[in-house]
Amino acid sequence: MRKVILSLVFVSLVMVSCAEDDTADIIINDNSVTNNNNGNGNTQGETIYLSGTYVVDLTLESINQYILNGPMIMASGTTLTIPAGMTIEALAAGSDVYLAIAQGAKIVANGNASNPIVFTSNSNTPEAGDWGGLILLGKAPINSVTAGATATSEIGSLPYGGGDATDNSGSLQYVRVEYSGGKADGQSENNGFSFYGVGSGTIVQYVQMFEGLDDGFEFFGGTVNVDFLSAVNAQDDSIDWTEGYVGTITNAYVKHGADHDKGIEADGFNTDIGNNSLPIFWSNPTIENLTIVGLGSANSSEAIRLRAGTRVTITNAVVNGYNEGIDIDGDTIDNPTGEGVTSDITNIIDITFIDVITKLKNDTGVSFTEVDLISGDGNGTGTDYATWGAGWTVE
Numbered sequence: 001m002r003k004v005i006l007s008l009v010f011v012s013l014v015m016v017s018c019a020e021d022d023t024a025d026i027i028i029n030d031n032s033v034t035n036n037n038n039g040n041g042n043t044q045g046e047t048i049y050l051s052g053t054y055v056v057d058l059t060l061e062s063i064n065q066y067i068l069n070g071p072m073i074m075a076s077g078t079t080l081t082i083p084a085g086m087t088i089e090a091l092a093a094g095s096d097v098y099l100a101i102a103q104g105a106k107i108v109a110n111g112n113a114s115n116p117i118v119f120t121s122n123s124n125t126p127e128a129g130d131w132g133g134l135i136l137l138g139k140a141p142i143n144s145v146t147a148g149a150t151a152t153s154e155i156g157s158l159p160y161g162g163g164d165a166t167d168n169s170g171s172l173q174y175v176r177v178e179y180s181g182g183k184a185d186g187q188s189e190n191n192g193f194s195f196y197g198v199g200s201g202t203i204v205q206y207v208q209m210f211e212g213l214d215d216g217f218e219f220f221g222g223t224v225n226v227d228f229l230s231a232v233n234a235q236d237d238s239i240d241w242t243e244g245y246v247g248t249i250t251n252a253y254v255k256h257g258a259d260h261d262k263g264i265e266a267d268g269f270n271t272d273i274g275n276n277s278l279p280i281f282w283s284n285p286t287i288e289n290l291t292i293v294g295l296g297s298a299n300s301s302e303a304i305r306l307r308a309g310t311r312v313t314i315t316n317a318v319v320n321g322y323n324e325g326i327d328i329d330g331d332t333i334d335n336p337t338g339e340g341v342t343s344d345i346t347n348i349i350d351i352t353f354i355d356v357i358t359k360l361k362n363d364t365g366v367s368f369t370e371v372d373l374i375s376g377d378g379n380g381t382g383t384d385y386a387t388w389g390a391g392w393t394v395e
Helices: 337-342
Strands: 047-054 065-074 079-082 087-090 098-101 106-110 117-121 134-137 170-178 193-196 203-212 217-220 225-234 239-242 248-255 264-267 286-293 302-307 313-329 347-363 374-377
Touching: 134 170, 193 203, 217 225, 239 248, 302 337, 313 337
Parallel strands: 047 065, 065 087, 065 098, 079 106, 087 117, 098 134, 106 170, 117 170, 134 193, 170 203, 193 217, 203 225, 217 239, 225 248, 239 264, 248 286, 264 302, 286 313, 302 313, 313 347, 347 374
Antiparallel strands: none
């Protein structure tokens, strides 16, 4: 297939500042039908490379093949539209290859069960960490800054956060991210899906991370709700939240491979930055219909770790194959995770433990028992992944 790189120069282009991940190398790629018809009026598929900052809307065409070959940023006011059934390959070059939807931009990636949208490595032998991942940045509240202010993302140094809880970053439906999680350095790591201050106006349904080097899904504050989430073979945490995340995750399935960390690792605030919101608020999401599958009680450590003051309500869960089911860490001063239990804010309702040695480990310095946290022990059925995950997920 003939390869082309077609560039347009826009007078209105605003250059982004150079970060450690080389986002200042700006390429504006034109994938319009006009420029890809070989001059004879009959469109023919092309291989088109995507990178740089886009200041106009971009609609990908099913006839073409697209390859991410660097940081790709959709600037505020633009919309990226991806058709159902499209596979977008990413150059296997690590952390500097990613797609970011900036504050004020939107992505419309609506696949279906028969035609999911897939982001994957272009390597012939793909591995976790081949490329970065998918990043959405919104204007919803975060607790790492004062009310209404913005923070800066680990990857790309892009702003996120604000005061619009209902902010809309677009729509993701039946989207799979594979072989992601390339690391820029020890502190800056890509995930499969990174949601930075994303608002509840954003639609996220039927999404999967498969074979990632870092977290599957990480929520940096925000209010976005996710329905039908699958994380398979995340080498770090499958679901991670921090900075005051308060959305709802409904129907979540986690399956661990040989290399993994926690099924859920949850922080009330970013301990590297601090809880700087006024008034102070904590992460406090709701999780409904959750299944976490480990490698057996002799091989998997913790399924759920709650720390740094996070609160949470988990309803209808199954934890299968872990040494510890739930580990709660904190203290009585700056990290009051246990206070969430004693104040009846953190609750786990209807949960079943299978091949779990220790159901609850309390490392908070606050005294409470299993029955203070858990009601309906043995009543959980988890999520029906065999039904809703059929046809579009991989394992």
